[in-house]
Amino acid sequence: MIRFVEASLEGGEGAQLEAAMREEMRVLYAGLDLHGPDMPKAGPAELGPPSGAFIVGYEQDLAVCCGGVKRLDAEACEIKRMYVIPPARGRGVAWELLAALEDRARALGYGIARLDTGPKQQSAQRMYERAGYLPIANFNANPMATFFGEKRL
Secondary structure, eight states, X not given: OOEEEEOOSSSHHHHHHHHHHHHHHHHHTTSOOTTSTTSOOOSTTTTSTTTOEEEEEEEXXXXXXXXXXXXXXXXXXXXXXXXEOXXXXXXXXXXXXXXXXXXXXXXXXXXXXXXXXXXXXXXXXXXXXXTTOEEOOOSSOOSSOSEEEEEEO
């Protein structure tokens, strides 16, 4: 069972996990900079109060995952920066994280969640589809993503 807490991208374990996720994406996608000018914004302003959230998940005292919710409009949000540390993968942590992010989105008043993933993350795409995310058009101009999904919350 994972315990989720509100966190910050500006310091602490939330910032460390998000940096590890960005490094993994940089390696996976040959130098990709998630903070680059062509990428959708997902920094502290987007993933923080009052219209967003960023959480870290803990197993006992070990931070094992993170993710955020970003406002798109009054009804829809985007789930961003999902990351599970390598030793915690394959045990359902990502499912728990996704469910916790959907709960945060509902608590913030969103009725629709959207997300995206790239061509080298087929397991993420399969998980999103199994979780009920249906394919939609590119909603966020992410030049690296090949799957864009939406789910009614």
